[in-house]
Amino acid sequence: MRGDTPIPDDAGERDDPMMAAEFSLGLLEGEELLAARGRLANDPEFAWRREWWDDWFVPLSDDVAGAEPGDHVWSAISSQVASSQVAGQAAGQTAKPASDGSGGVHTNVIDLQARVRRWQWVAGAASVAAALALALFLTAPGAAPLTSETPQIAANDAGEPLVAQVPIGETGLRLDVTYIPETEEMLVGAIGLAPDGVHDHELWLVPGDGSALQSLGVVTPGEVRRMALPQNIATNMADGVELVLTREPIGGKPEGVDAGPVVAQGSLGTV
């Protein structure tokens, strides 16, 4: 099977409940998967339907044979939990938020919003420093790679939120990215931006270990979107990691094509 046969994507009817089923089964990948994740975080109806499918499919797992993991797995889990507890206490974190029973997700959102409001303050002060850092970068001769100045990338053990402000050219507009390690959720705010109808902008994470860029999805102008990050991306969200924004055709970078020009960049930091 080569990918050069034109494929009608309307193969079979596809409404929201169908997309939720595809998402639940794990059939989706790439942009479709990111879009579905975005819907999950922003559309309660879609989230309900996804859960509906999950609940129907899950009894099938009874047909999967059980297996015994190695003993080292538990040791690793308990030491990881113990160290996160210590870090949590050191950072003065309170106990985990209690669920209100009826709407764990809602509690979570409200909690998230309260915390975001708290950081926005700090971000106001921090943005001066961020702007200075960016100015330095822009005036650096030949815009040399930042390696020498890049802050040590530290594992974010304390679970502190990370924020990045990505100023867009000379427009005075910017993208606000917030990442909450505790829940592996990311908020991307593109307030004030307007779609031009021809392009989309896609946000990328530049992993600290030099591996390939990871897409954080297409930015939605004029909105704050919230999405859960898959584990492979979440592990790379660390203090000092760089984010770049590229200009792409509508729908984001097509498969098998180089990414478009970088139009803005910023880096994640604690506040």
Add this chain to the structure above:
Amino acid sequence: MSGFPPQSSSESAAAAREKLRDAMVRLAEGDSAALEEIYSSTRVKLFGICLRILGDRKEAEDALQDVYVNLWQNADRYDPDRASPISWLATFARNRAIDRLRTGKVRQGAVPVEEAAPLPDAAPLAEALLIDAEREAQIHKCLSALDDKAETYIRSAFFDGFTYAELAERADVPLGTMKSWIRRGLQKLRACLEASERETAEKGDVS
């Protein structure tokens, strides 16, 4: 760490289920000791699920570790009034394993669809950990009512974690063909499951 003794009667199964639900609630309240209890009684099932999806022991062990550490961090997402703890955990584990598969770092170890054989039954499931038997019978019934192809590939997506593109490649058909087989199947499946929900609701009204 040795496993829990298998549960034999359905009464003790119900008790074990309650115990697990209780441990989940305590975990959500921040009691980290509850995690060990949950691990003891669910690791065999959840590891089986991860192993089936990832097809590699080392990867599956990493995924399992990730599942329980995340469970500890996100236990408050579990709503004890809504879902049975084991179905919630099984869904949670499967989703984490699928996320891991989509990283591109993991080479899927699963064998081609037609040759997929069940793993040797390393540790039989305790009755307590079986998910709702009635719903299980219903999903099997609705899946069996589908066209052979739709049934085969929907099952394969669930058990092996294949994407549309991977299923199409393995079946050696165009992507569009695979999508339309599966989508037609999913449409029928939804109708069948919704019909069974209406029936259950009617029965509930009578009794």
